[in-house]
Amino acid sequence: MRTTSDRIRHAISFEIIGLLLVIPLGSMGFGMDAQHIGVIALVASLLATLWNYVYNLLFDRALKRLRGTVHKTVFTRIIHALLFELGLLLATLPMIAVYLDIGLWQALVMDLAFVVFYLVYAFGFNWGYDQLFPLPEGA
Template sequence: MRTIADRIRHALSFEIIGLILMIPLGALLFSMPAQDIGVVGIVSATVATAWNYLYNLVFDHVMQRSRGTTQKTTGVRIVHAVLFELGLLVVLMPFIAWYLHVSLAHALIMDVSFALFYVVYAFVFNWCYDRLFPLPEWKKAQAAE
């Protein structure tokens, strides 16, 4: 399993790179000032960082208990990313509606758009992160194959 330091590196790098991509794309897509999308992005990233740490810790423990490893298949990676984003959607939609003074329906569209971006981003980021920082148990499993 990953160390606390590794989980912190993972969560922070995920959110920083995500913001660098999401703020200009969100401002362009929704025709809103980058500052407003930036505030939504920063608040969302702060909530998501805490959620990322907790969610991945629990997910890894569940995987370790149920499968005996934290190594993820493509299917597990898809489920992992979708469940992560659904949790955030529930928390962030009311904040987006309130801060941007938009309806809940509009906030839902925006939140779903951000979530779709982040589902794809999370899949790619986590795949790359696992390649850059593989766990020793994965190396043993690959050597045994």
């Protein structure tokens, strides 16, 4: 399994790179001021950072228990990303609706756009991270 410092590096780098991508893309895509998208993205990022640490730790423990290893197949990475985003969606939907003073349906559409972005991004980031920082022997 990964060390605590490795998990922290993973979570922080994931969120910083994600913010650098999602704020300008979200501003252009939704036709909103980058400041509004930035606030939404930053708060969601803080929630996601905490969720990322807890979720990955629990997911790896479950994998280790069920399969005897934390190495992830492509299918496992897809399930990993989907479950992560579902949990985050439940936390961010009300925040988006309240901050932007929009209905839940509009907030859901916006949140789903972020989910699609982060699903693709999470898959690519995590694959790349594992290439740059391979799992320790016996993980």
